[in-house]
Amino acid sequence: MTPNLNNSENLFVANLQQVSLEKLVKSKLEVLFLQQKEAQVELNGLYNIVLEQVERPLIELALKAYNGNQVKTALMLGINRNTLKKKIDNYKLKPKKGAAAQVTGMVVPQTIETSPVLTQ
Structure with missing residues (x-):
């Protein structure tokens, strides 16, 4: 089913x-x-500090959820793959491919459609 x-x-x-x-x-x-x-x-640069503290773990967990697959991760996040790649480089993240990731409480659907609730 x-x-x-x-x-x-x-x-x-x-x-x-x-x-x-x-x-x-x-x-x-x-x-x-x-x-x-x-x-x-x-306080100087607070916007960038807050953005980094939210964006970095979001990208890390999304990459884990998709086993390092940047195309699927970018689709899930709603950003271009090149933008994701740039952010991975900026945050010096090392996406791991092939290892089954355990992301607590996150359900990864096989296909993703944009939800109007998330885009408003």
Whole structure:
């Protein structure tokens, strides 16, 4: 029996919304801004620091989920393979090919269609 990808996608999107990465990041940033204000220091380059701390593990886990296959990883992330390659190089990641990866709680569908919930 072929799994229903729509149900898998809906489950994945529901899990993503339940975790609420946005709320977690907002909470951490509020603490950071409070500490920065109390210490009376300037924060420079915060955008790039936050972006790297989210983007790097996202790419690492996506690569593991697809056993280092950059084409499939790029499709899943919704970015061009050349963009993914550039990010792999920038973060000095070493995708491992062939080893079966264990990514806790992540379901990797065989095909991916863009979900309107994720693109809004």
